[in-house]
Amino acid sequence: MLNISGIHEGVVIDHIKAGGAMRIYEYLNLENYDYTVAIIKNATSHAMGRKDIIKIEGPLDNVNLNVLGVMDKNITINIIKNDKIVEKGKLDLPEYVTNVIRCKNPRCITSIEQGLEHKFKLTNRSQGTYRCVYCETKFTDK
Amino acid sequence: MNTSLNTLIFLNFRRLELTLKHLISPMDFTIEETNDLLALAERIKDNPDKYAHVCDGKKIATLFYEPSTRTRLSFETAMINLGGQVIGFSSAQSSSAAKGESVADTIRVISCFADICAMRHPKEGAPTVASQFSDIPVINAGDGGHNHPTQTLTDLLTIKLLKGDLNNLTIGLCGDLKFGRTVHSLINAMVRYSNTRFVLISPNELRIPDYLRKEVLDANNIDYLETDELEKNMPDLDILYMTRVQRERFFNEEDYVRLKDSFILDEKKMQYARDDMFVLHPLPRVNEISVSVDKDPRAVYFKQVQYGVYARMALIMKLLDIKEP
Numbered sequence: 013m014l015n016i017s018g019i020h021e022g023v024v025i026d027h028i029k030a031g032g033a034m035r036i037y038e039y040l041n042l043e044n045y046d047y048t049v050a051i052i053k054n055a056t057s058h059a060m061g062r063k064d065i066i067k068i069e070g071p072l073d074n075v076n077l078n079v080l081g082v083m084d085k086n087i088t089i090n091i092i093k094n095d096k097i098v099e100k101g102k103l104d105l106p107e108y109v110t111n112v113i114r115c116k117n118p119r120c121i122t123s124i125e126q127g128l129e130h131k132f133k134l135t136n137r138s139q140g141t142y143r144c145v146y147c148e149t150k151f152t153d154k
Numbered sequence: 155m156n157t158s159l160n161t162l163i164f165l166n167f168r169r170l171e172l173t174l175k176h177l178i179s180p181m182d183f184t185i186e187e188t189n190d191l192l193a194l195a196e197r198i199k200d201n202p203d204k205y206a207h208v209c210d211g212k213k214i215a216t217l218f219y220e221p222s223t224r225t226r227l228s229f230e231t232a233m234i235n236l237g238g239q240v241i242g243f244s245s246a247q248s249s250s251a252a253k254g255e256s257v258a259d260t261i262r263v264i265s266c267f268a269d270i271c272a273m274r275h276p277k278e279g280a281p282t283v284a285s286q287f288s289d290i291p292v293i294n295a296g297d298g299g300h301n302h303p304t305q306t307l308t309d310l311l312t313i314k315l316l317k318g319d320l321n322n323l324t325i326g327l328c329g330d331l332k333f334g335r336t337v338h339s340l341i342n343a344m345v346r347y348s349n350t351r352f353v354l355i356s357p358n359e360l361r362i363p364d365y366l367r368k369e370v371l372d373a374n375n376i377d378y379l380e381t382d383e384l385e386k387n388m389p390d391l392d393i394l395y396m397t398r399v400q401r402e403r404f405f406n407e408e409d410y411v412r413l414k415d416s417f418i419l420d421e422k423k424m425q426y427a428r429d430d431m432f433v434l435h436p437l438p439r440v441n442e443i444s445v446s447v448d449k450d451p452r453a454v455y456f457k458q459v460q461y462g463v464y465a466r467m468a469l470i471m472k473l474l475d476i477k478e479p
Contacts, residue, residue, distance in 0.1 A: 119298045121277040125256050128283060136369075146279025147300055150365070 022047070024090040025066040025080065030054050032084055033064035039083070039112070040075060042068065060086070079112050081105045082132070083153065085140035107134050109142065113151055120147035175473050176285040176292040180306040180339040185346045187472075188310065194478075195311050195461075195468035202235065205467065208476050209238035215268035216242030217260065217284075218295070219251060219275045224437060224459060225295050225304070229272045232466035241268060258287040265289035270474055272304075273297075291473035299335050305436050306339040307469060308462035313393055315461060316432050316454060320347045324390055328355040328417050329397035329442055331362045336436040337397055338366055345374045352378040353387045355417060359409070360399070384417055388426035394419070396435045396443055396455075420444040427452065434458055 028036060033051045042049050047070030057063040080087050081103035091099035114130045115122045122128050122144070132142040132151055142151040176182070183191065198205050214233040218226050221244065230240045243249040250260060257275065261284040264271055271288070273281045274295040281294035281301075296302040314320055325344060327337050331354055341362070344350045352371070354362055361380060362371075371378050381387060388394070396419055401410050419433065424447055435443060435455040447453050470476075 117278065119276075119278050119300075121257065121275070121279040121283055121297075124277060125258070125280075125283060127256070128258075144279065146282050147298075149278075 018095065019048075019067055019069045019092055020095055021071065021093050022067065022069040023072050023077070024092065025068070025077075026063070026088045026090060027057070027060065027086050028064035028066065029084050029086065030060070030062035030064055033066055035083065036066060036080060036087075039080070040068075040072070042066075045070065076106070078103045078106050079109055081140065082109050082112055082142055082151070105134055105137060105140060108132065108145075113142070115144040115147065115149060115151075117144065117147050117149040120144060120149060122146060174289075174291060176281075176288070176294075177303050177469060177473065178281050178285055178292070178294045179301050180303040180343050182303070188307075188343070188346075191307065191465075191468050191472055192311050192314050194471065195307075195464040196315065197478075198467050199315070199461070199464045204479055205236055205471070207237040208471060208479050209233060209236035209474065212236075212238040212270070212474060213268040214238060214240055214242075214470065215264045215271040216240060216244070216295075217249070217264065217271055217273045217275075218242065218244045219246040219249065219273075219280070221245055222274055222296065224462070225274060225302075226272075228459070228462050229293075229295065229304075229466055232463050232470055235463065236467055236470060238269075238470075242271075257283045260284075261288045261292070270470060293469065293473065296335075299333055302335050302339060302436075304462070304466055304469065305336050306343050307465040308458060309336070309340050309395070309434060309436070310343060311465045312434055312454060312458045312461045313432075317392060317430075320344070322349045323347075323392045324351040324353060326353040326355060326384075326387060326391040326394040327397070328384055328394060328419070330360045330399045331356040331397070332360040333400060334397045337362070337395065340395060341366060342370060345370055345376050350376060352376065353390060354378060354380045355382065355384050355387060356380075357382055357417070384419070385423050385426055388423060388431075389428060391427065391431050394427070394431060394433045396433060396439075398435075398438065398440050398442055418442055418444060419447055421446050421450070424450055424452070 033053060037051060047068050050067040052065040054062045055065055077089050088102055090097050108131060110129050110131045113132060122130055131145045133145050135141050135143045214229060216226050216229050226244060233240055246252060257280050265288050268290060270291045272293040272295040273284055275297050278298040278300035280297050281292055285292040294301055294303055317323060331337050432452050432454045437455060
């Protein structure tokens with residue numbers, strides 16, 4: 013069993029679909045911070061079988077973590093301060109997300125028009141469905 | 155600048171922002187707005203001379219990035235019938251798009267020339283982009299396989315004028331129900347009326363998309379039947395909406411050839427239909443309606459084209475906020 017020590021102040025991003033941690037690492041631009049970061053791949057999970065976890069030692073005050081729910085709606089976030097979990101739970105999906113995910117429909121105007129924002133609207137909160145505001149294609153992470 | 159003048163300018167700016175309307179999706183208008191528009195179209199049909207000069211001095215720009223005969227000419231006829239004039243282009247090659255200009259830039263330029271524009275574009279969502287950068291109303295005249303709201307208005311007007319009411323109707327939709335954007339839009343529009351029933355007639359491969367079944371039909375508790383039998387269901391129908399199996403929607407020729415002749419309407423099948431059933435088609439027709447059906451008074455697809463002009467006249471008036479003369 014791999015042991016990684018607890019963190020004094022920071023964020024634990026849990027229940028990431030196995031194999032998805034690096035995408036989230038890249039989205040959060042963690043390579044540009046001096047924080048201590050642990051990426052745990054393929055950890056055992058009762059609910060998911062396998063999962064990824066990211067532990068970040070450091071404040072992420074300026075990052076909208078809710079956006080992570082668009083990439084993977086099962087993700088949970090634990091905010092840790094003074095060695096204690098002060099906030100825990102699922103993400104509150106934002107109504108719109110801009111330039112986080114990209115429309116994959118080859119017939120969408122975003123495929124040819126340079127400079128357009130890739131903007132998605134939440135159309136079904138319970139299922140976490142996002143659709144492109146231009147072509148209305150459902151976003152799928154495949 | 156004093157405060158009151160600032161406020162006045164701000165209020166005027168807000169008013170302009172609020173009154174600038176576009177038609178991008180068939181569902182942009184509420185059912186009340188749609189009914190008002192259809193009523194105006196009906197008044198135009200009954201008395202076209204009354205509306206012959208309401209758009210004097212106005213210009214429509216028809217920005218057609220791909221070829222279309224009926225839709226472009228219908229928009230141009232509609233504006234001319236209202237006393238207005240037309241500018242525009244009919245293919246991407248003859249526009250600045252050939253030089254690489256973006257839709258966003260093109261519409262900002264066109265906003266300086268015209269009072270309203272109708273845009274057809276092969277890419278889905280292009281008119282949405284245009285509406286975000288435009289100072290004039292933008293009408294989506296078809297964006298790829300996505301939306302074609304003025305066809306839907308045309309279909310609704312045709313049904314309203316011929317059946318007298320948009321409630322309590324059994325609508326048969328036949329042919330390509332998977333890729334046919336006119337079918338999807340008509341279903342979305344008709345579920346807003348009461349007691350609508352659909353008979354969805356298509357080969358298995360071309361059934362309606364799953365999202366339409368779940369998010370529109372099931373979600374609204376709509377009564378519908380999915381079947382591959384046209385003849386058997388003919389007696390139940392108030393309207394039969396035929397569609398073309400479009401070559402350009404298929405990725406391979408084999409599938410197209412195998413499915414294109416699946417559901418052909420001919421005189422024999424028309425014998426099973428009621429006397430007050432009407433056949434609609436968004437056109438162009440290829441061979442899914444036999445030419446011999448054309449002389450049947452229930453075949454109204456060419457009348458539908460005429461009604462499309464009235465629908466577009468009403469739409470232009472509404473978006474330009476032109477009052478009843």
